[in-house]
Amino acid sequence: xxKAYVISTGTELITGETxxxxxxxxxxxxxxxxxxxxxxxxxxxxxxxIYNAFVDALEQADIVVSTGGLGPTTDDLTKxxxxxxxxxxxxxxxxxxxxxxxxxARRNREMPECNKKQAMFPKGAVRLKNYKGTASxxxxxKDGKAVILLPGPPAEMSSMFDNEVIPxxxxxxxxxxxxxxxxxxxxFGLGESQIEEKMADIINNSRGVNIAxxxxxxxxxxxxxxxxxxGEDSEKILEEIAGEIEExxxxxxxxxxxxxxxxxxxxxxxKRNINLAFxxxxxxxxxxxxxxxxxxxSEYFWGGVVTYSNEAKEKILGVKSQTLSTYGAxxxxxxxxxxxxILELSGAQMGAAITGIAGPGGGSEKKPVGLVYIAVGSLExxxxxxxxxxxxxxxxxILSAKTALDLIRRELLRGEI
Amino acid sequence: xxKAYVISTGTELITGETxxxxxxxxxxxxxxxxxxxxxxxxxxxxxxxIYNAFVDALEQADIVVSTGGLGPTTDDLTKxxxxxxxxxxxxxxxxxxxxxxxxxARRNREMPECNKKQAMFPKGAVRLKNYKGTASxxxxxKDGKAVILLPGPPAEMSSMFDNEVIPxxxxxxxxxxxxxxxxxxxxFGLGESQIEEKMADIINNSRGVNIAxxxxxxxxxxxxxxxxxxGEDSEKILEEIAGEIEExxxxxxxxxxxxxxxxxxxxxxxKRNINLAFxxxxxxxxxxxxxxxxxxxSEYFWGGVVTYSNEAKEKILGVKSQTLSTYGAxxxxxxxxxxxxILELSGAQMGAAITGIAGPGGGSEKKPVGLVYIAVGSLExxxxxxxxxxxxxxxxxILSAKTALDLIRRELLRGEI
Numbered sequence: 001x002x003k004a005y006v007i008s009t010g011t012e013l014i015t016g017e018t019x020x021x022x023x024x025x026x027x028x029x030x031x032x033x034x035x036x037x038x039x040x041x042x043x044x045x046x047x048x049x050i051y052n053a054f055v056d057a058l059e060q061a062d063i064v065v066s067t068g069g070l071g072p073t074t075d076d077l078t079k080x081x082x083x084x085x086x087x088x089x090x091x092x093x094x095x096x097x098x099x100x101x102x103x104x105a106r107r108n109r110e111m112p113e114c115n116k117k118q119a120m121f122p123k124g125a126v127r128l129k130n131y132k133g134t135a136s137x138x139x140x141x142k143d144g145k146a147v148i149l150l151p152g153p154p155a156e157m158s159s160m161f162d163n164e165v166i167p168x169x170x171x172x173x174x175x176x177x178x179x180x181x182x183x184x185x186x187x188f189g190l191g192e193s194q195i196e197e198k199m200a201d202i203i204n205n206s207r208g209v210n211i212a213x214x215x216x217x218x219x220x221x222x223x224x225x226x227x228x229x230x231g232e233d234s235e236k237i238l239e240e241i242a243g244e245i246e247e248x249x250x251x252x253x254x255x256x257x258x259x260x261x262x263x264x265x266x267x268x269x270x271k272r273n274i275n276l277a278f279x280x281x282x283x284x285x286x287x288x289x290x291x292x293x294x295x296x297x298s299e300y301f302w303g304g305v306v307t308y309s310n311e312a313k314e315k316i317l318g319v320k321s322q323t324l325s326t327y328g329a330x331x332x333x334x335x336x337x338x339x340x341x342i343l344e345l346s347g348a349q350m351g352a353a354i355t356g357i358a359g360p361g362g363g364s365e366k367k368p369v370g371l372v373y374i375a376v377g378s379l380e381x382x383x384x385x386x387x388x389x390x391x392x393x394x395x396x397x398i399l400s401a402k403t404a405l406d407l408i409r410r411e412l413l414r415g416e417i
Numbered sequence: 418x419x420k421a422y423v424i425s426t427g428t429e430l431i432t433g434e435t436x437x438x439x440x441x442x443x444x445x446x447x448x449x450x451x452x453x454x455x456x457x458x459x460x461x462x463x464x465x466x467i468y469n470a471f472v473d474a475l476e477q478a479d480i481v482v483s484t485g486g487l488g489p490t491t492d493d494l495t496k497x498x499x500x501x502x503x504x505x506x507x508x509x510x511x512x513x514x515x516x517x518x519x520x521x522a523r524r525n526r527e528m529p530e531c532n533k534k535q536a537m538f539p540k541g542a543v544r545l546k547n548y549k550g551t552a553s554x555x556x557x558x559k560d561g562k563a564v565i566l567l568p569g570p571p572a573e574m575s576s577m578f579d580n581e582v583i584p585x586x587x588x589x590x591x592x593x594x595x596x597x598x599x600x601x602x603x604x605f606g607l608g609e610s611q612i613e614e615k616m617a618d619i620i621n622n623s624r625g626v627n628i629a630x631x632x633x634x635x636x637x638x639x640x641x642x643x644x645x646x647x648g649e650d651s652e653k654i655l656e657e658i659a660g661e662i663e664e665x666x667x668x669x670x671x672x673x674x675x676x677x678x679x680x681x682x683x684x685x686x687x688k689r690n691i692n693l694a695f696x697x698x699x700x701x702x703x704x705x706x707x708x709x710x711x712x713x714x715s716e717y718f719w720g721g722v723v724t725y726s727n728e729a730k731e732k733i734l735g736v737k738s739q740t741l742s743t744y745g746a747x748x749x750x751x752x753x754x755x756x757x758x759i760l761e762l763s764g765a766q767m768g769a770a771i772t773g774i775a776g777p778g779g780g781s782e783k784k785p786v787g788l789v790y791i792a793v794g795s796l797e798x799x800x801x802x803x804x805x806x807x808x809x810x811x812x813x814x815i816l817s818a819k820t821a822l823d824l825i826r827r828e829l830l831r832g833e834i
Contacts, residue, residue, distance in 0.1 A: 013457075014456060014457055015444055018631070019436065020437075020441075021436070028432065031432045037431045037432065038461065038463070039431060040431055040459040040460075041456060041457065042456060042457040043455070043456045043457075044455065049456055052473070052477065053456065056473050060466070192488060192489065193529040193531055194526075196531060203491070212429075213492070214429050215488070223429075283709075284709025284710075284718075285701075285703065288702030289700075292701025293701075298725055301725050302725065302728065302729055303723045303729030305720065305733070306720045306722070306723070308721075309718070309720055311719065315762065315763075316720070316762065358712075359712065361712055391549050392576070394572065
């Protein structure tokens with residue numbers, strides 16, 4: 001499998017002012033092409049550090065893609081430094097100079113002298129058209145390795161990568177053959193280490209399938225990758241292992257690859273033609289926000305209420321003040337009455353209610369921060385789950401909402417509502 | 418100036434599945450401390466590449482900070498590899514083992530065997546407390562260089578960095594002296610270029626103050642930095658320039674440095690003792706979520722409703738079916754009736770209502786995606802603002818909620834409610 005290394009240049013990227021989305025875009029595309037991205041590095045506009053980055057990258061990878069530093073100003077160094085590292089001379093390309101002059105002419109401006117350096121190119125490099133700016137990119141094969149220099153502005157970079165770079169890479173590295181086969185199994189309700197224990201033997205006998213576990217705010221992704229020349233049986237092995245894992249983890253698996261808890265709930269609710277309504281306290285609208293992240297959610301989401309104050313709980317949901325005073329706002333009884341309230345208000349077939357202590361304040365010995373009651377179901381059939389989440393306010397809220405989604409998913413699967 | 422290098426480990430980061438926000442957070446904090454971040458690299462969970470990353474980083478920098486790979490699973494390698502590179506032995510820390518056992522005990526679980534390796538530490542390393550997960554971090558000084566290993570989950574990493582790492586760095590690299598003096602002015606409702614125009618002359622006469630404009634989802638941060646040994650007058654100049662900018666940008670400035678639109682609204686509502694209630698359609702609970710991101714929000718937030726379906730708009734808020742059929746759910750009239758509805762339901766002094774087309778579907782010639790009506794105020798005094806936002810579903814929803822917060826802020830400042 002070919003190895004690639006991605007270099008992003010630009011001081012704004014290392015001071016944390018700007019999020020480097022270019023390298024993410026490129027990494028994703030390269031991975032899709034079946035190229036293994038072994039690393040990424042980000043350096044400021046300093047000759048020395050750019051130089052080191054290219055040296056390290058060329059030592060380890062077959063393909064090096066860099067973004068940024070192709071502009072006309074003095075801190076645009078990538079081209080010169082890359083040529084220095086590869087020991088390639090630069091030459092002035094008249095055609096490029098003409099293109100630049102036209103570019104400015106069309107904007108009724110003289111080409112500034114400094115832009116002239118943008119017409120300099122490494123000898124033998126393929127020039128990559130820039131439909132959106134002044135800086136052309138370049139693609140150079142040296143000693144069997146590809147060095148690809150792209151401009152920094154994401155719009156310029158991405159169109160150049162898609163239209164110019166991908167065809168060249170396919171041609172020179174005959175990629176179509178060796179594509180990594182991937183599948184991600186998404187789990188909720190089990191910890192990373194619990195999962196690893198359950199499938200230790202599968203991991204130890206992984207038949208050339210790379211098995212990686214990634215923890216994601218209460219979820220665990222089990223990522224399977226086969227790096228194999230022959231697509232045929234590699235897919236077979238992957239599915240074989242996926243099947244074994246599914247047997248072990250069972251109902252804790254909520255979906256695969258592109259699924260999210262929301263999208264799975266959406267799919268099931270649509271299929272079963274069930275309407276949902278939520279009543280939220282500590283999550284403050286996060287659960288509704290998650291379900292409405294998906295377009296078209298109005299098909300199965302009636303709406304919800306954020307009864308943050310006790311008054312709202314009584315007024316909108318008809319929670320008894322008796323209940324609130326006797327058991328407290330954070331209690332199984334209140335959760336149950338909130339669920340009853342939203343179901344009666346909405347007429348939805350299935351509802352969810354969440355009440356808890358997200359913290360950092362509001363906790364007590366009897367009711368610590370992280371205590372959350374989640375009620376899910378219909379008027380006839382419902383469950384209330386008591387959770388004790390660890391973590392800060394944000395995490396407690398996210399875990400609460402995700403747990404509600406997972407309980408809804410399980411109810412929808414059971415099909416008794 | 419001390420040099421730092423940031424390493425992010427995790428295969429999901431180089432395949433482009435996950436955006437690496439950790440290195441951005443760390444870079445920003447290090448820069449604030451007056452440390453020069455010379456580079457960042459991201460590598461997958463592969464021994465060889467992690468090893469190379471640490472070697473390169475230690476060659477170039479005084480401080481190396483890595484995130485990820487401290488978990489219990491087999492692909493968590495950072496600790497071992499870093500020790501190999503630094504040639505430091507590891508030892509089992511009983512105290513840590515106890516902590517881990519307790520961590521699981523509190524969750525009524527046996528500690529899985531694989532977690533034991535999390536109790537292994539480099540000899541002489543300072544252990545960094547993790548209040549949110551199992552993986553402690555470590556801080557080790559070797560040959561005058563600091564190597565800092567932090568866990569990957571952003572919430573765990575950031576609290577550990579702020580509470581444990583920063584004080585140690587200040588101590589060991591006596592940073593307090595040459596600290597950059599900073600102030601961030603936060604603006605909503607003006608574009609980057611509009612702002613730049615308004616303060617062009619200030620930028621051209623910046624008296625040694627670095628002025629950077631950063632666009633952030635509808636907000637613009639004007640970041641002022643003075644890198645100056647003598648804190649005294651650098652602060653004076655900074656405040657002088659900040660003052661000039663405030664004059665130019667005026668009411669569009671909602672806050673400074675650590676403020677958020679929510680925190681500013683919260684402060685004002687608390688001070689004026691005003692109770693808020695929201696009615697949301699296209700934002701689906703995002704506005705309520707934003708205000709309840711802050712602890713103690715129950716003091717000024719009554720609650721809200723997510724009337725996603727027309728039925729919910731009629732049933733909970735008493736929006737007239739007449740209005741919905743004549744003007745449509747996305748209209749000034751509906752927004753106004755939603756506001757009236759939530760104010761009457763809640764009895765809150767001030768409310769906000771949002772209805773719009775977040776897309777990607779649902780748009781039309783007359784009502785395109787991005788069209789959003791936002792009503793804010795009281796029964797007696799309210800405004801409805803019509804917006805046409807550009808961008809995808811997520812951006813439209815974020816901009817809608819932020820615009821509502823900004824309108825509330827302006828109403829609260831006016832003080833007529």
